[in-house]
Amino acid sequence: GEDVEQSLFLSVREGDSSVINCTYTDSSSTYLYWYKQEPGAGLQLLTYIFSNMDMKQDQRLTVLLNKKDKHLSLRIADTQTGDSAIYFCAESGDNQGGKLIFGQGTELSVKP
């Protein structure tokens, strides 16, 4: 079945770049999303990439997609303490109907 994997924890210093990685198994994935969840809050859509793209940049966020290796990454430039949260990678594709398949989430800790 479909599967999305992420590393569970990442710790960086304020001002550094953060890179959160994700791998997925479904080759029919059409859209890949990054969501952010702060403590006690819902899921906030950060950005997405369509499967025919290699890269997408949105202010401090850069998404890289390697479709051959089914690898997705989210780079946050100049990471701030306010970026501390759990980041979820999710995919949707032709094989899943409308549903999103989520990774386990990566907890990003930003130290001052």
Place this chain on the structure above:
Amino acid sequence: DSGVTQTPKHLITATGQRVTLRCSPRSGDLSVYWYQQSLDQGLQFLIQYYNGEERAKGNILERFSAQQFPDLHSELNLSSLELGDSALYFCASSPRTTGGDYGYTFGSGTRLTVV
């Protein structure tokens, strides 16, 4: 405010009871999705409705059911509750049958505690 409204925010109930969670999608969105988030299972897709019709089903227990009404709000009914049903339940919406370029907009969730 994401535009997706979930009520109640918190719910504490006893084992064996039945509860109803409510979701109002973002204005203009026709699809509603229900997800369960727990520490051991992560975010699990339960069910999707599109314009009143069931569209996709995930690992939803037989004790759980949902529906989407003509005004597009949705309710998730959980019955014969067990301790293991304690979780955060999210509703999401999208304009069409998939998120596409618009993505999926999530509500802030209902935290269910079964005691």
